[in-house]
Amino acid sequence: MTPAxxxxxxxxxxxxxxxxxxxxxxxxxxxxVLSNAGLAVIxxxxxxxxxxxxxxxxxxxxxxxxxxxxxxxxDLMQDMLQLRPDTNVIVMTAHGSINMAVDAMRAGAHxxxxxxxDEGKLLNAVANAGGIGAPRRGAGRAGAxxxxxxxxSSAFIGSSDAMARIHAKxxxxxxxxxxxxxxxxxxxxxxxxxLAVHGNSPRAAGPFIALNCGAIPQDxxxxxxxxxxxxxxxGAISDKQGAATAADGGTLFLDEICEMAPALQxxxxxxxxxxxxxxxxxxxxxxxxxxxxxATNRDPMEAVxxxxxxxxxxxRLFVVPIHMPALRDRGDDIVEIAQTALxxxxxxxxxxxxxxxxxxxxxxxxxxxxxxxRQLLNVIRNIVVLHEGGTVTTAMLPDNLQHSFGAGAGxxxxxxxxxxxxxxxxxDAVLGRPLAEVERMIIEATLARFNGSVPKAARVLDLSPSTxxxxxxxWSKA
Amino acid sequence: MTTLAPSAAIDTAQFDRLLAMAGPGVAAQLTAQxxxxxxxxxxxxxxxxxxxxxxxxxxxxxxxxxxAGVVGAQHLHQLATRLNAAAQPPGQNAQIATPLGLDTGRxxxxxxxxxxxxxxGLVAPT
Numbered sequence: 001m002t003p004a005x006x007x008x009x010x011x012x013x014x015x016x017x018x019x020x021x022x023x024x025x026x027x028x029x030x031x032x033v034l035s036n037a038g039l040a041v042i043x044x045x046x047x048x049x050x051x052x053x054x055x056x057x058x059x060x061x062x063x064x065x066x067x068x069x070x071x072x073x074x075d076l077m078q079d080m081l082q083l084r085p086d087t088n089v090i091v092m093t094a095h096g097s098i099n100m101a102v103d104a105m106r107a108g109a110h111x112x113x114x115x116x117x118d119e120g121k122l123l124n125a126v127a128n129a130g131g132i133g134a135p136r137r138g139a140g141r142a143g144a145x146x147x148x149x150x151x152x153s154s155a156f157i158g159s160s161d162a163m164a165r166i167h168a169k170x171x172x173x174x175x176x177x178x179x180x181x182x183x184x185x186x187x188x189x190x191x192x193x194x195l196a197v198h199g200n201s202p203r204a205a206g207p208f209i210a211l212n213c214g215a216i217p218q219d220x221x222x223x224x225x226x227x228x229x230x231x232x233x234x235g236a237i238s239d240k241q242g243a244a245t246a247a248d249g250g251t252l253f254l255d256e257i258c259e260m261a262p263a264l265q266x267x268x269x270x271x272x273x274x275x276x277x278x279x280x281x282x283x284x285x286x287x288x289x290x291x292x293x294x295a296t297n298r299d300p301m302e303a304v305x306x307x308x309x310x311x312x313x314x315x316r317l318f319v320v321p322i323h324m325p326a327l328r329d330r331g332d333d334i335v336e337i338a339q340t341a342l343x344x345x346x347x348x349x350x351x352x353x354x355x356x357x358x359x360x361x362x363x364x365x366x367x368x369x370x371x372x373x374r375q376l377l378n379v380i381r382n383i384v385v386l387h388e389g390g391t392v393t394t395a396m397l398p399d400n401l402q403h404s405f406g407a408g409a410g411x412x413x414x415x416x417x418x419x420x421x422x423x424x425x426x427x428d429a430v431l432g433r434p435l436a437e438v439e440r441m442i443i444e445a446t447l448a449r450f451n452g453s454v455p456k457a458a459r460v461l462d463l464s465p466s467t468x469x470x471x472x473x474x475w476s477k478a
Numbered sequence: 479m480t481t482l483a484p485s486a487a488i489d490t491a492q493f494d495r496l497l498a499m500a501g502p503g504v505a506a507q508l509t510a511q512x513x514x515x516x517x518x519x520x521x522x523x524x525x526x527x528x529x530x531x532x533x534x535x536x537x538x539x540x541x542x543x544x545x546a547g548v549v550g551a552q553h554l555h556q557l558a559t560r561l562n563a564a565a566q567p568p569g570q571n572a573q574i575a576t577p578l579g580l581d582t583g584r585x586x587x588x589x590x591x592x593x594x595x596x597x598x599g600l601v602a603p604t
Binding site for chain 2: 022023024025026028029032033036067069093094115116119
């Protein structure tokens with residue numbers, strides 16, 4: 001520890017920042033930048049010295065070089081987090097050691113900086129970690145009522161092993177600034193997972209802004225993400241704050257990230273690197289403090305291989321992956337979710353339902369559920385709306401499920417085949433109609449052909465199921 | 479293999495910004511310390527080439543690329559980045575790393591000469 005920094009510590013109420021860096025000139029430079037920003041800093045040049053300083057100083061923010069002469073920085077960080085879990089560790093590494101930095105993020109690091117980085121990036125990372133102005137992570141967690149525990153993430157019903165692993169992962173990743181990449185089939189609850197990560201994080205009191213990259217026209221997406229200035233394009237009648245700015249201090253959830261146009265991927269990458277946004281038509285960038293969570297129902301690596309998704313952006317985002325299990329892989333969760341939904345919908349509709357008959361439960365367990373939880377909830381809603389109450393029997397099930405009854409587990413899978421009765425769409429019937437109307441006709445015809453299965457229709461139409469669900473929802477509102 | 483003139487070894491504007499950021503009280507100390515660190519890394523890096531020691535090559539190229547990037551020594555930064563990548567397992571190849579290591583050593587010489595030019599009284603370590 002340098003005596004000068006130690007002497008500075010008592011004058012500030014906040015615990016000093018611990019800087020561990022073995023290259024003296026870099027140590028001198030970083031310490032100077034931090035000190036010039038009015039921060040108390042203590043320094044160490046080896047892992048042993050760093051651990052001693054960590055013990056004695058009470059530091060809650062550590063800037064840690066990953067390559068140290070006496071010990072791997074990752075191991076040192078893990079020891080520190082075990083000792084004081086509310087510590088924010090910013091790891092610093094050279095480009096060639098990025099894999100190590102990613103491992104560090106997965107192990108609980110708050111953020112990583114790739115050398116060389118400038119003064120702005122260093123101070124921004126420190127500010128994000130609570131070193132400038134913001135409350136410390138631990139303090140936020142103790143005091144904020146908005147912060148949930150993983151156990152009460154009520155969005156996730158189910159006690160299967162698969163969901164227990166999801167709960168554990170959410171609990172461990174929430175405390176970090178690491179970008180979370182959620183994958184899973186449509187309807188598995190990716191957005192709820194993102195909400196749970198946000199709700200369990202020190203940013204829970206901040207905004208959670210969700211943006212569906214597949215549902216917004218590509219030419220408007222940049223404006224939606226970064227905002228625009230009045231007059232920057234036709235229709236920009238006033239300044240508009242983008243999602244990235246609206247999420248300042250909180251979390252930005254980018255759903256269906258693989259649908260993002262290549263040009264915007266480049267801008268997103270720049271945003272991630274600089275943490276600044278430049279609204280369309282603006283000349284000056286604005287600094288924001290945002291945690292990114294993204295999701296897709298596609299295989300992101302496949303999108304990279306096909307050249308549809310930038311590899312560098314993928315690696316920047318794919319820090320902590322969470323894969324949401326399909327409903328069919330969640331065992332008794334299916335019945336648990338159905339029972340809970342039945343109680344909820346029955347209360348909403350004021351009808352006395354009191355459970356599911358065993359054969360209904362058995363059928364539910366055996367089904368493929370291609371639409372996952374969303375499909376199951378729709379089935380339960382359908383039952384509650386169309387019946388007066390009692391115990392749910394197979395006779396109350398929607399027609400398409402009743403057909404499955406008796407056919408066994410493979411019934412829904414067999415429905416992959418198009419329904420032969422669906423009427424073909426005649427070209428004469430669509431010529432001369434507005435494009436939006438034609439689109440709707442084609443989608444509805446495709447849905448009819450696949451017995452109403454949104455995932456299957458989406459696959460044929462080369463759309464994401466979420467996009468299709470939203471279109472259907474919009475039509476029902478119109 | 480190319481040897482850069484000292485004037486081409488560093489982006490002067492970036493180096494000036496670095497010194498301005500450090501402030502007049504620290505600028506001279508920082509310049510001297512960068513020279514000392516680069517010279518020490520150069521020695522350790524060249525020693526790690528024969529016999530080849532991958533761990534030391536990774537560690538020293540890591541130091542050099544961090545330093546080179548900070549001071550605006552772009553050519554050195556590129557060489558050190560490539561050397562660091564070549565020293566990462568798997569796929570380490572001495573036939574690639576050795577010439578890269580020698581080029582990196584020469585590029586350090588150019589940066590040290592620049593630093594000596596910039597700061598009268600600074601004796602570039604050799």
